Every structure is written in C-alpha cells, then in structure tokens.
Amino acid sequence: MVIPDEKKARGSAIRVLPFGAAALLAEVDTLPQVLDLHAALAASRPAGVVDLVPAARTVLVRIDPQRLTLAAARTWITEAETDAAPIRLDSAPVIELQVAYDGPDLAGTASALGVSVDALVSAHQAAHWVVAFTGFAPGFGYLVSDEWHFDVPRLDSPRTRVPPGAVGLAGDFTGAYPRATPGGWRLIGTTEAVLFNPDAASPVLLTPGSRVRFVAAGPTREAVIAAPPALPERPNVPAAFTIAAPGWQSTVQDRGRPGAASLGIAPSGALDRGALAVANRLVGNSEDAAAIEVTGGGFRAVAERDLWIALAGARGVARVGALALDALAATLWPEGEELEISAFEHGIRAYLAVRGGVAGPISAGSRSSDVLAGLGRAAYASGDGVALANDVVGPVPPLDIAPWTAPTDDVIELGAEAGPRGEWFAASAHEALFEALWTISADANRVGVRLEGPVLERTRPGELPSEGMIPGAIQVPPSGQPTILLADGPVTGGYPVIAVVSDASLDALAQARPGMRVRFRHGI
Structure with a gap:
C-alpha cells in the first residue's frame, strides 16, 4: 500500500x-x-x-x-x-484485530450514514488501515485508510466511561480504547486484543505506521494478541517503611519516560528535577533514582528498619520522632520511629529520598507514577508498604554537597520562548503575556497549571487539529486564560500554544502554590 x-x-x-x-x-x-x-x-x-x-x-x-x-x-x-525515497507500507506486517461487532452505536451509526449494518461492518473489515498517530491515552491509535469513505460525527454528549477494547469511529478515523476512559467516539464493536501493556518491552501494539486489518471475532472472541507476561520487580521484597498518612498526594517519581510520546505516553517524572537529584545525592543514590514526591505535606510513615533519608524541595517542619530533620542533609531514620512532614511553608513539592531508592513496578521504562494514565503504582494510601530498589552509587556524603535555597514566596519569573501558534493571537495578547502578573489558580496539578489574569485575545476562531505537546507548553483555550502543561500533561492537544516555558524554569514552576504570582520573561 x-x-x-x-x-x-x-x-x-x-x-x-x-x-x-x-x-x-x-x-x-x-x-x-x-x-x-x-x-x-x-x-x-x-x-x-x-x-x-x-x-x-x-x-x-x-x-x-x-x-x-x-x-x-x-x-x-x-x-x-x-x-528521502517515497515511503511504502507494503512491507510492514499486518496486525489483525478480532472484533465482535456488538457496539451500542453500530445500528444508529449505520442508519445515520445511510447504509445497512452489514455494509458498514463489511467496509470496516475491507479497508486497509494504517496507524497515523497515537494520543489521548497510552496506546490509543488513530487509524486511517484511503479505502474508508465515511465521515462519522462524534457523540453529542461523550460517555463518562468507555470500556477497554471498545472499537469506535470518529471523523474519518477508527480506533480501539486500550483502557477504560471517557470518550465521544461511536462504538461499533469490541476487541479483546491487548492494546497496551506497560510491563512489556514493547508496551504499545498499534504504533504509528503499523498496518491493521479488522476481522470478525469467532464465537469465543479470544484475544488475537496474548498479554505478554508481566515483569515483576523483586517480588516479595519486605517493606522498608509503612505509610501512615500520605498527605494530599504522594507518588513515586524518578526522571520519567522521555521519548515515548509517539506512543501516547507522557514523560511524567519528578516535577522539580533538581530537588530529586539533590535528595538522591545526599543519600548516595544515583541522581535519577526513584523517590517519593510529597505534595503539600501532611505525610507520615514508620520505619521498619534503620534507613538513611534526605528531603529536598519544598520547606516545612519535618521530624523523625522528636528530632527535627536538618535541611539538605542525610538523616538516620531508626527502626520503629515515625517520620512526619508537616504542611509546607515554602513551595509545594518535596522529594523524600531513601538510601537504595524507592522500589516500584517499572512501566514503559520508569517507576514514575502517572495516575491519570494508570502507569506505575497508584498514589500511596495509608497502610501501604514501601520497598527499596538498589540504586546506590556511593556512600552517604559526610558534608552538605548540595547547597540549595528554599522555594520563593515572591513573584516567580519564568523564562518563555516562542510557541508554534503565535500568529493565532493579537499583538495585545503577546504584550499581555509578558507584561501581566499572573496568578496560579487552584486548578493546578501534575497535568498542568491554569493561570488567572488578562484574557489573551485570539485573531483566529476555532480549534486546531490535534498536534504534539510538551511540558511547558502554554496552551490558550477559547476562554483566553492560559494553561501551562506539566509532566503528566497530554502528548497531543488542540488548543494553540502561544509560548513555551523554558526548561530551566520548570523546576521553579513545580513549587508554585495556588495564589502565588508568576511573570514571564523572554528566554531566561
């Protein structure tokens, strides 16, 4: 083809x-x-x-x-x-997906298109499909075919839950949902193929450029692609400490999953990468070892054996038993003692590094939790045990090797570079972006940070076709109030990007609390 x-x-x-x-x-x-x-x-x-x-x-x-x-x-x-020579796809292997054409929207979609159910199913099976791109969720492929001639409108009201394996139509695309998510595509069938397995060496079945054919499932509707065996990480490892209270949110984070966005997988990882590296160095770990990202404070845990720990990032009162932790220094956490990290006074995210590194399932090459996508372990809950990995690279340093200043409560200055859609905005919008003092809204998490301030006026109406996104992208929805995407943000999106926060400023943004002010500066 x-x-x-x-x-x-x-x-x-x-x-x-x-x-x-x-x-x-x-x-x-x-x-x-x-x-x-x-x-x-x-x-x-x-x-x-x-x-x-x-x-x-x-x-x-x-x-x-x-x-x-x-x-x-x-x-x-x-x-x-x-x-480059002309690109042909004939040599790519064909992936056959067995589908039971039993979707709740099948009959209605056929009627709306003016064809019979059998004709719609036959056309879906006869087409030679190619995965154009992935997005929306890990492993969700957008498939196209030059033999498919239908334009299928999305549902007026998206479903709050589409089951995993649902096969749908939208526009001139077809696709299958790897996991349960909300969705507005019209569902025509179900496949039991494993579309996304984060524990596999190749986690995504339908990668860009893959050729796909849909075939009718047999009576048993057995999966065409068997689930690869899970790759457990050091099973039955005893817990080094137990979570008594996780605070607002506590997750495992390392340096994340760079390079997997084409599979629909966000980079994730520690939002304040410098703080993660410092905490790990203080206990002799590799800088990218997994630690616990504690958001907001209110964290308590009990040691099951003697441990060396360090805390970096947001500042507040932290104690092991009655002993206050020294800032930016390794501390012995004796067996049976409780570690308490109170609500933070400066910043919002701290990194608890434990000598040896925090263990956890490795999903798509990283231990980082991506709660939205379901990658890595879930956010910690009271009673969870935490085991250790083996990411030690040296001794605990005898001196403070990493001077570090506390996150500021003053106005945070963020460097910003040009974005791809600057021409979508009026000159006044570009001026306002850099002249205004913006406020961090309460709508701020690992996915992104919404800002409050002047409305950024567009010169073009409507939305873009979906295009790739990166952490730091400043998207502007129709409301004109910008949102800065962070590490767990979507890998594709349809809002125009007016500018991009510089990589050097993302750590500072990670410590910005709701209500704090930020100002953009050109290219710092």
Missing part, C-alpha cells in the same frame, strides 16, 4: 514552526503528508532526536540541545522532503 497522495506529499512545502528551545513543529497540509514526513524522519533520525510525535497535520520533533542544535534539526526536517 502506498500512502495516499504520495506525490502531493512529496511536493508540499514543510513549514517548520518554533516550539521553545528544544522542539520544532513540522507542519504539512494533509494527514497522508504527515504519514509520509514521519516515515521519512524516522528513517533518517540523527542522534539527539528525543521524540517524533505525528499528529493530524504536524510532526513534533523534540531534541536534546546538548547533542543536536535547533538549526541542525531544522535543516534535517526540511531536507527530509527531498532526500
């Missing part, structure tokens, strides 16, 4: 748009051109490219600026248009 409109895709101009200091957005005119461009870039990918994220009209290119400059990346993208 040749990608539709191949010649047109090859002849179209690629528009390369800025996306902060470590990404570019390559835009073309049609989805077939996206497939063409993504395949060309994937085939010639240089060192330093962290992620390639195809979407409806764009390919997001994330880079490591230490290994590849933006200028070099821009040249590589534009030359991919003429240097």
